Amino acid sequence: MKKKGLLIFTSLFILISIFASDKFLANDGAGEDTSADEAQNFEVGEELDEDHMFTTMDAEGNIIEYDMSELEEETAAENSAQMRSRTIATYADVSVGVVNFKTKSSSSLNTTYTEDGTNRSGYVNGYYAADAAFLGYNSDRSKVKFMQAGVIGWVNASEVQVLDYTNTNQVKSVNFYRSEGGTIIHYGTNNISSSSYWLQTNVGPRQSYMQDNVVYYSYDGHYFYTTYSKMISDYKAGTRANSINPNNPYYNYYQYLSHRTKTNFTAANFNSFLLTKTNSSSKMNNLGSSFIQYQNSYGVNASLTFGIAANESAWGQSSIAKNKNNLFGHAAYDSDPSGSANGYSSAAYSIYYHTKVFISEGYLDTKDYSGRYYGSHLGDKASGINVKYASDPYWGEKAAAISWQMSKTYGAGDAGKYTIAIKSKGTNLNVRKEASSSSTALYQTGTSGDYPFIILGTVTGESINGNNVWYKIQSDTTLNANRTALTQDKGDYDYNNYYGYIHSSYVTIVNTGSGGSTGTVKGDVNGDGKVTSADYLFVKAYIMGTKSLTSDQQKAADVNGDGKVTSADYLKIKAYIMGTISGF
Structure with missing residues (x-):
């Protein structure tokens, strides 16, 4: 936080007071355009749709509509004055800088960029998040290197401004994180020249390395810094050594939770929570059962869907939601029998269409026709659905904040339920049918970093570099009945049969699930880290009734996965030790 930003509480109070006193609480807003066709338009810098x-x-998860006309006028005046004084010589020597993305006269205009190292195209809108970390120029200074919402990219220098962070006349606010009362709150700015913050999101519980009421800087949400300059120095050097958590990156649970999971929240929880944010006139009212129904049919977590709907439709009160039964900002569709463009016959139908067509058949299809697959999680601009769904770089974090609010209200064992592992950038990992590198590759993950897997269990398989531990993971994509290949345009999802395997060396577990142990290695009954004759003797003794097994030991002993420990398991472990089978 800047020295002149110490008035944040006062500024925030003034900002919210202005909202409350004018028309900003009308909740007529709608979300980002998200159709398959429009997703491609974003990449070439097209305008947002008129709605x-x-x-x-x-x-607290309250959603506030923002009238952009006044901010657009302010932006035009500010940018005009700054651009008049801007020269390459002045900005070439900025060592600790901020990239200002809010430079365009209209909030309907996105800014495109290419990701560093991959040349993948992306887009953001500076009116959602103005600031990014300045990492340098290319050789002729026609491109600016930046980091924002996890992505490191290159943007045309003519479309942004590079500002000196140390100049408090130019930079009065940048985004930051702070632990308040045991909860991490992310403050975001859409106006660098103002000391007020228009965004606050609940990112989850305070981490052990954090202190309450201390400002932390981060442009990826994983590593946090006590000073802006330390962060920039690390980013430029390609390290995170000077962060407060260099060996323990943070992953917002709901933001990195796969859609291919099930929530513990009930339909009644969704219905009652909605009424704490709005009233019964909401188009989301009494639709809890629809969120649960389509979760179970199409493999799309109801809590994550609920969060997207709340964010996109301003809790079901946006004009698109009211007039077109569209809870998700879907643009220009004629697929509904009503034949209404950008509209659905009911709000429940929009939930069906979102879960089946947009998510299960679209964003979670590794071979999606529109190229929208970057992982099955909400994510940010580095990975996940947020890469292509929204011009708001913190869209995924906002949707996740709704789930955090519900977890805070109802508990229900939902937060932290699943074990999540993350792979790093650059590895295009094969998800195999079995725990062997020669087994059929069901699909590939792509090279995106911060890419999560849901770990269902641990098995022994082919040894790679002396490590025979493989993870059974939930498949992102739909599969055929024999689990030999992915299927397309089939939204129906079978939680029990759609799974694959990855070698443990490629990923790091960042959340150990509370819904049950996944740390047992199949066959390693005595828990010594390897499968030996001692393990099948354990099983034999259990079968003979001379030894009891703990719950985890029974899971390890049940190598054929039939839910019980029998002589079949004993014989299979023995065969593995003798080398007649390669894995379980």
Whole structure:
């Protein structure tokens, strides 16, 4: 936080007071355009559709519509004055800088970039998040290197401004994180020249390495810094050594939770929570059962879907939601029998269409026709659905904040339920049918970093570099009945049969699930880290009734996965030790 930003509480109070006193609480906003066709338009810098309205969120999950006209006028005046004084010589020597993305006269205009190292195209809108970390120029200074919402990219220098962070006349606010009362709150700015913050999101519980009421800087949400300059120095050097958590990156549970999971929240929880944010006139009212129904049919977590709907439709009160039964900002569709463009016959139908067509058949299809697959999680601009769904770089974090609010209200064992592992950038990992590198590759992950897997269990398989531990993971994509290949345009999802295997060396577990142990290695009954004759003797003794096994030992002993420990398991472990089978 800048020295002149110490008035944040006062500024924030003034900002929210202005909202409350004017028309900003009308909740007529809608979310980002998300159709398959329009996703491609974003990449070439097309405008947002005419129904697009900007909303922001506070720390309690309240969604506020924002009138952009006044901000656009302010932006034009500010940028005009700054651009008049801007020269290459002045900005070439900026060592600790901020990239200002809010430079365009209209909030409907996105800014495109290419990701560093991959040349993957992306887009953001500076009116959602103005600031990014400045990492340098290319050789002729026609491109600016930046980091924002996890992505490191290159943007045309003519479309942004590079500002000196140390100049408090130019930079009065940048985004930051702070632990308040045991909860991490992310403050975001859409106006660098103002000391107010328009965005607050609940990112989850305070981490052990954090202190309450201390400002932390981060442009990836994983590594946190006590000073802006330390962060920039690390980013430029390609390290995170000076962060407060260099060996323990943070992953927002709901933001990195796969859609291919099930929530513990009930339909009644969704219905009652909605009424704490809005009233019964909401188009989301009494639709809890629809969120659960389509989760179970199409493999799309109801809590994550609920969060997207709340964010996109301003809790079901946006004009698109009211007039077109569209809870998700879907643009220009004629697929509904009603024949209404950008509309559905009911709000429940929009939930069906979102879960089946947009998510299960679209964003979670590794061979999606529109190239929208970057992982099955909400994510940010580095990975996940947020890469292509929204011009708001913190869209995924906002949707995740709704799940955090529900977890805080109802508990229900939902937060932290699943074990999540993360792979790093650059590895295009094969998800195999079995725990062997020669087994059929069901699909590939792509090279995106911060890519999560849901770990269902641990098995022994082919040894790679002396390590025979493989993870059974939930498949992102739909598979055929024999689990030999992916299927397309089939939204129906079988949680029990759609799984694959990855070698443990490629990923790091970042959350150990509370819903049951996944740390047991199949066959390693005595827990010594390897499968030996001692293990099948354990099983034999259990079968003979001379030894009891703990719950985890029974899971390890049940190598054929039939839910019980029998002589079949004993014989299979013995065969593995003798080398007649390669894995379980």
